[in-house]
Amino acid sequence: MDFIHVTPEQKRQFDEEGYLIVRNVLDNETISQLIEAGDRLIVSDQRENRQQSNGGLYDGFRNCVAMDDVFLPLMTHPTTFSLVTQLLSPNLSLLTTHLIYRHPDPAGSPETSRMPGWHRDHFVSMRDLGHAEIPRHSLKIAYYLTDLSEPNTGATMMAAGSNQLKEPIDIPDGQVDPETAVEPLLNAGDCVIFENRTWHAGAANLTDRTRKAVMFGYSYGWMRPTDYRRQSAELIEKMSPMQRFLVGEPIDDTQEFNMAGGENPIETWCAEHGVGY
Numbered sequence: 001m002d003f004i005h006v007t008p009e010q011k012r013q014f015d016e017e018g019y020l021i022v023r024n025v026l027d028n029e030t031i032s033q034l035i036e037a038g039d040r041l042i043v044s045d046q047r048e049n050r051q052q053s054n055g056g057l058y059d060g061f062r063n064c065v066a067m068d069d070v071f072l073p074l075m076t077h078p079t080t081f082s083l084v085t086q087l088l089s090p091n092l093s094l095l096t097t098h099l100i101y102r103h104p105d106p107a108g109s110p111e112t113s114r115m116p117g118w119h120r121d122h123f124v125s126m127r128d129l130g131h132a133e134i135p136r137h138s139l140k141i142a143y144y145l146t147d148l149s150e151p152n153t154g155a156t157m158m159a160a161g162s163n164q165l166k167e168p169i170d171i172p173d174g175q176v177d178p179e180t181a182v183e184p185l186l187n188a189g190d191c192v193i194f195e196n197r198t199w200h201a202g203a204a205n206l207t208d209r210t211r212k213a214v215m216f217g218y219s220y221g222w223m224r225p226t227d228y229r230r231q232s233a234e235l236i237e238k239m240s241p242m243q244r245f246l247v248g249e250p251i252d253d254t255q256e257f258n259m260a261g262g263e264n265p266i267e268t269w270c271a272e273h274g275v276g277y
Contacts, residue, residue: 001242002078003273006086014087018163018198025079026189031145037068038145038212042101049227057103058115058202062227064099064214066235071097074216075243080141080191084218086275087193088139090267094246095122095138096217096226102154102202103210111152112176113204118159118169121196121217122226132166138219139195145212148186154205156192156213157183162199169199177201218246241265 014020026034041061049062065071075081075094084092105113120126122138148155160180162169169178183203184192194200205211217226231247241251242265252263270276 001076001269003082003269003275004079005273005275006083010083011087014193014195016164017158017160019158019160019192019194019200020083020087021184021186022080022083022191022193023187024189025077025191026143026145028189030073031188033070034143034214035145035212037070038064038099038101038214041067041099051098054115057105058100059103060098060100062096062098065094065097065216066228066231067099069238071099071214072235072238072243074141074143074214075246076240077141080193082270082273083193084139084141085266085270087195088136088218089220090264090270091221092218092246092266093221093223093248094216094225095219095223096140096215098215098217098227100213100215101210102205102213104154104205104208109204109206111204111206114157114176115202115204118171118178118199118201120199122219125196131168134197136163136195136197137223138217139193140215140217142192142194142213142215144186144190144192145188145214146209147188148184148211150185150207151183152204152206153209154207154211155184155186155203156194157181157201157203158192158194159199163195163197165197165199221248242269 010020042059051062052059142156159169159178160182171178236249244251245265250262
């Protein structure tokens with residue numbers, strides 16, 4: 001699998017601003033396949049792992065990687081996964097996979113509509129550690145499947161530099177966004193990588209189109225996934241060694257105690273490309 005080295009500018013931006021845009025990650029065929037699978041799930045009456053709010057304007061499924069094989073290659077996508085290993089660590093687990101459809105806002109909705117509102121991810125760690133003590137422990141890759149090249153199309157807004165805040169983000173009186181708010185303008189196939197401390201919100205969708213996205217979240221290997229306990233044997237059978245490692249499945253039959261927990265194929269892959277930890 002190809003390994004993409006993070007550039008100094010990418011590393012600087014991610015460290016200082018908390019997010020990174022990567023262009024042209026998904027080709028048209030992959031986008032079409034993902035949309036076909038996503039549309040099929042959204043129009044279904046399946047309730048297991050479904051997540052809806054605002055009367056169905058925000059709709060989707062958690063652990064979507066287990067719902068259709070088309071999502072599986074995104075787990076170790078060659079253009080983005082190597083960046084994850086360098087921005088976080090090769091000691092990774094798959095935290096979440098989330099299909100999200102953001103339907104158009106009702107007619108007459110203001111540009112200031114935010115769905116969801118400004119927040120940091122991984123509520124349980126925020127609850128337990130608080131804003132001042134929370135470290136970077138996870139990140140997400142948001143793959144966008146529809147055109148978001150104009151404002152107010154439902155993109156995920158980022159508050160640049162908010163990953164460094166030690167207190168809740170400040171929103172000026174009379175405003176709905178922090179002063180550093182950025183609404184990324186994206187083409188279908190682009191992605192945004194952002195970390196757990198980066199404050200973000202959903203921009204208004206004033207178009208007549210549904211914004212479609214798939215988000216893959218990764219955390220340190222010692223953290224517990226948020227939307228699955230254990231993946232099915234059928235799904236594990238389809239996975240590569242790196243993918244099995246990400247969901248906590250052993251890739252060897254070593255019985256002796258190992259302080260590191262056993263072989264880590266992601267760490268080996270990074271070392272083969274001159275990236276050590």
